[in-house]
Amino acid sequence: xxxxxxxxxxxxxxxxxxxxxxxxxxxxxxxxxxxxxxxxxxxxxxxxxxxxxxxxxxxxxxxxxxxxxxxxxxxxxxxxxxxxxxxxxxxxxxxxxxxxxxxxxxxxxxxxxxxxxx
Numbered sequence: 001x002x003x004x005x006x007x008x009x010x011x012x013x014x015x016x017x018x019x020x021x022x023x024x025x026x027x028x029x030x031x032x033x034x035x036x037x038x039x040x041x042x043x044x045x046x047x048x049x050x051x052x053x054x055x056x057x058x059x060x061x062x063x064x065x066x067x068x069x070x071x072x073x074x075x076x077x078x079x080x081x082x083x084x085x086x087x088x089x090x091x092x093x094x095x096x097x098x099x100x101x102x103x104x105x106x107x108x109x110x111x112x113x114x115x116x117x118x
Contacts (some may be wrong), residue, residue, distance in 0.1 A: 005043050006059040011100070012051035019045040021063075038068040052095040059095040071113070084113040 025039030
């Protein structure tokens with residue numbers, strides 16, 4: 001998960017960044033070879049522990065990710081090939097010292113998957 005949104009130390013003070021959050025994921029097998037996973041991650045560092053650095057990716061103050069996918073294991077019991085797709089929504093906020101609200105980043109994503117296990 002990367003607690004603290006991959007920030008363990010502040011970029012300016014080098015002090016620890018406290019953070020709260022967690023993740024949850026559930027899955028269901030629709031058939032023996034077709035399954036779906038859905039989950040949510042929330043990571044919320046303590047904003048008082050973060051010093052924002054202008055024009056940088058430092059100072060992330062909130063992160064949320066939601067995902068859901070559908071995976072199809074081909075080739076019967078051997079499960080050598082997999083085809084799938086995943087839908088995600090991500091939102092990251094930043095502590096911006098220049099102009100509040102200028103850096104938030106959010107959006108949707110779609111990732112196809114083609115996997116071959118050997």
